[in-house]
Amino acid sequence: MSSPDPDRRPPDAAPPDTGAAAREAAAAAKVLARQLGILAAGAARGAGRTGRDAARATGSLVGGLAARRRAAAAADPGAPVESAEAALPARSLLAFRRRPLRPILIAAALVVALPLAALAAYVLFAFLTLPPLGGVVIDQGQRALTVEADDGRVFATRGAFRGQPITKADLPPHLAQAIVAIEDRRFYSHWGIDLRGLMRAAWRNAVGGGVREGGSTITQQYVRLTSLNQEKSLRRKVQEAFLALRVESEMSKDDILLGYLNTAYFGAGAYGIDAAARRYFGKGAKALTLPESAMLAGLVRAPSQLAPTRNFGGAKERADVVLQTMVETGAITAEAADAARAKTVTLRTPPETPPGSNYFLDLLAADAKKLTDAPGDLTVRSTLNLDLQSLAEGVVARRLDAEGGKKKIGQGALVAMSKDGAILAMVGGRDYEDSQFNRATQAKRQAGSLFKLFVYLTAYENGLTPETVLVDRPVQIGDWEPQNSNNRFRGAVPLRTAFALSINTVAAQLGDELGIPAVIATAKGLGVQSELPNVPSLSLGSAEVTLLEMTRAYAGVLANRTPVESFDIHAIRGGAAAPLYVHPDAKPAAGLPGDSRTMMLDSLQAVVDGGTGKGARVSGQPVGGKTGTTQDYRDAWFIGMTPDMVVGVWVGNDDNSSMNRVGGGDVPASIFRDFVQRASAQMAKGRKRPSAAKAAPQPAEPATAAPAPAAPAAQPPGSEARGVPEVIDTGTLSFRGRTVRLTGVDGQGGHLARQLARYLRRREVVCTPDAGGTQGTRCRIDGDDLAALILSAGGARATEDAPPDLLAAEEQARSERTGMWGGRR
Incomplete structure (x- = not known):
């Protein structure tokens, strides 16, 4: 009869009480650290005393030998000098030959003792500087934003989603089993640290050619998330071990598991299992199915790389590994795992953020923070x-x-x-990815003739009209001599013409006659907030302003x-x-x-x-x-x-x-x-x-x-698809797993598909079902029909039933011999 596998735990078995054992282990660790320190100090003192005694004995012996040799040489200069070894009795010679080994042994002892002493001191220091449990506080100011467009369509999310802490009653059994199987299969057997599990994980990862299993226990990971910083050092690992033992002595296994699930990061800004369930599947953690639970359990080891919103294939492969591990630990049967793999996992997520809208989203996030300080996740x-x-x-x-x-x-x-x-x-x-600096709101640049709006508006408010005539002539105001862009003068011109042709000398004269302070007052009244210097050249836009504030100033005139x-x-x-x-x-x-x-x-x-x-x-x-x-x-x-x-x-x-x-x-x-x-x-x-x-x-x-x-x-298959697609071929696109086929396009692969992928990189495509009753889709990019662009560039063939406009686009590419038609006649 085979012995039971200690890694497996019957589903109905109560978790062993490891609290007392963990407390004993913690106490033993304290005693061990103290004894190591005493032992190392004693070894160092003993080594020092032995070294001093050996040095004194050797010095006395060598000194005696030297004195005898000098005396013999003085009595009979021609006599041979007796060697030091010959002058010694046999017993003394043997002792002399043995004594040089003692310093070597002493040095070896020091080589061993000093590192042990240093290690003991380091462990003691790490223990004495332990942070409090739960000392890492989540910044509640980092709220998650779900952003809607002006018509109510969700198009972006920002920030960290926290969700709601789950309780034991809300935790599906298969979710707990999935996490334990892939992260810490001996969770219910160890005291917080699992050397056996660490060695097994190293072996499985080496054999499997990748990270199939983690080495840290769930308790260690929970401690890392809630009590330690992200510093990568030996001190943190030692403290992690001490705190894991302490947590095991103070909390039940179920509470540790729940705490871990409520704080772990699952990618895409989701912290905690409930936030992850809502972020990816549009439901609370309580309603997760087995395949969904397996996918989420597989994310915690590499959440950013495996987030299904960006790497659905990788997340699905990892979920299969989780299901297999659950079979190995006895959590589910092989048949249940096969059934879970066969089920389709459907994401219910917002569409991908249009790349260029991030400049707007940065501004919106800052404004939302100013408008409300309410905690929790927000929809804007x-x-x-x-x-x-x-x-x-x-x-x-x-x-x-x-x-x-x-x-x-x-x-x-x-x-x-x-x-x-x-x-x-x-x-x-x-390109936002290359530079997040917003040139519409942050860049302050000289306005140039754009600023003449305020000069002429001030003139019209003070009784002048577009028909008022001024002379375009050389002007000097103090030391400043403004010039026209063409370095010519037109003579008498109405203000309407002077404004339309942007004549600098006329604007300078108006600013001088009206007074620069009056022009500044007009600009400030229309919403310009940048500093405006009281200098004559302000009439020609020497001040630095932003595009946003100038646009709103012009909007003030329109409205x-x-x-x-x-x-x-x-x-x-x-x-x-x-x-x-x-x-x-x-x-x-x-x-x-x-x-x-x-x-x-x-x-x-x-x-x-x-x-x-x-x-x-x-x-x-x-x-x-x-x-x-x-x-x-x-x-x-x-x-x-x-x-x-x-x-x-x-x-x-x-x-x-x-x-x-x-x-x-x-x-x-x-x-x-x-x-x-x-x-x-x-x-x-x-x-x-x-x-x-x-x-x-x-x-x-x-x-x-x-x-x-x-x-x-x-979105159902017949609805709009929007985002930055993956290119399967030049007639087929993929929006997060949803395949879209362009109407009238017989797609091509190879270099043509790669060229299309580069063209669509970071650009939003909007696809809607073809109104002509076909099974295809018409897509637009920047307002242009994508199928027509592809066909006119020679990126594909038109199908036999393609609409006339697409047939014409293909014919144009053929006649111009572009793209795939370049080598054909």
């Missing part, structure tokens, strides 16, 4: 329009990719804002409000029924005096109609705006407006180096035009349906299990 309804955001990212990226190299443009930024100040889209830079307050949050809610914050309706505010607004709008439109901003014209739509260019072409701006919104654009270089003659009417105006042309259609669609942003967001239902917001339900 933002002002972001996902369609406009995707469009803005694509427009900026395409224009900089096409012209950035030859024109020496390194960076760009864009802010789109509604008349009431709501931020609809924000691009803070070319006839002073100032327009920009905002990015409509509402914030937590676990309670009532919202924690709702953005207030705009308070009554003074408009621009008299007809100054009408005259200013007229001048802004003249810039686009026939001035420096002609490149911003949009067919069939009234547009006004102003260009700005700083000295040596270090900055180029364009802020324009339509009846619905204001859009600000900046391009330049982070190191303040010059571009290749890029002015505000060049690339910035082109970016504005490209964006507004497509955004107008999006805004028109928005007006045809009730805007979710206008209605107060519905509060979340009170949660009974956890205040953490549950992830939205998984």
Whole structure:
């Protein structure tokens, strides 16, 4: 009859009482440390005494021999000198030969004793400096944010989700068995430290070729999470062992396991098993199935690498290892493991955060912290329009990719804002992963002629009109002599023309006559918060400002409000029924005096109609705006407006180096035009349906299990897919395990698929079922049809039943011999 396996524990068996044993072990450890210290000190003292005695004896013997040799030499100089060995009796010679071994033995003893003494002292020091149990306090200020777009769609999560601590009654047995099997199969047998388990884990990992099993016990991991810092040192490992023994003496096994599950990190910002269950599966821990439990249990060893939201395949493979380990420990049968593997695990997670929206999310997270200090996880309804955001990212990226190299443009930024100040889209830079610096909100750059808005508005408020004539002539104000960009003078010009053509000498004269303090007051009234120096050159934009504050200032002219307050949050809610914050309706505010607004709008439109901003014209739509260019072409701006919104654009270089003659009417105006042309259609669609942003967001239902917001339900196959996809071939994409096939595209693999993957890298794709009744999907990127882009670039063949527009795209690629048609005739 075989002996029972000590690693296995019957399901109905009560856990052994290891408390008393653990207390005895802790006491023994104290005595051992003390005795090691005494022993090492005694050894050191004894070695010292023995060494001194040996030295004295050897010195006396050698001195006697030397004296005898000198006496013999003096009595008979010709006689041979007796050797030292011959002069000694046989017994003394033997003793002399043996005595040199004693220092060697003494040195060897010191070599052994001193490290032991040092080790004992180190262990004692680690014991005496033990931190208190539970000394690591979770920062409650690090709240999790679930972020919704203006229409209520969840598009991002930020921060650490904590969930609700689970109790023994809420813990599914298979979840506890899965954690114990993969992390610490002798959990119910050891006293907190398991040398046998450590050796077994090392062997299994070596044989298996990877990390199949951990060496630390669950108790050690719990201590590490709750009582120790993340320092990697011998001292911390020693303290971890002492604290593990102490925890085992003070807590039951079930309480240790629950404490570990409630504090462990499971990836994707989820701390604790309940938060992980809600983050990945949209349910509380109590409702987890066996395959779901196995997947979560497999995450704790490498949560960042195995988080199923980013590595579903790796998480599934690890879950299979957990199920096999559960079979080995007797927790489940092989048949139950096979059945669990056969079940489909479906994630219920928010869609992947659009890459470029992180600039906006950084701003939103900071604002949410200012608006409420309520603890717990929060859901934020933002002002972001996902369609406009995707469009803005694509427009900026395409224009900089096409012209950035030859024109020496390194960076760009864009802010789109509604008349009431709501931020609809924000691009803070070319690539968030490369640089998190937000050039729309953090970069302060000289405004150039963009600042002339405040000069002319001050003039119109003081009785001048667009028809007022000034002379474009050489001007000197003190030591300052402003010049026009073309170094020429036009003579008498109306203010409308001077503004449209951005004539510097006229703006300088206006600033001098009106007074720079009056211009500063106008700018501050429209919401400019940066420091504005009282110097004559301020009229030409020598002050450093941000794109966001200048965009809101122009929005104030469009909305006839002073100032327009920009905002990015409509509402914030937590676990309670009532919202924690709702953005207030705009308070009554003074408009621009008299007809100054009408005259200013007229001048802004003249810039686009026939001035420096002609490149911003949009067919069939009234547009006004102003260009700005700083000295040596270090900055180029364009802020324009339509009846619905204001859009600000900046391009330049982070190191303040010059571009290749890029002015505000060049690339910035082109970016504005490209964006507004497509955004107008999006805004028109928005007006045809009730805007979710206008209605107060519905509060979340009170949660009974956890205040953490549950992830939205998984999208059914026929619904929209959105995110950065994986490319299977040029006609097939994958969105987190959901396969999407493009209508009318016969996909190709190999280098064509790799080229498409590089093109789609960090760019959001939006896919919807084909309205034509086929089984395919039509996808768009930056407003363009992705299938048409692929076919027109020669990245695939069109299917026989492809729509006419896709057949035409393939024919274009054939005729131009691009892509796969390059070597064909």
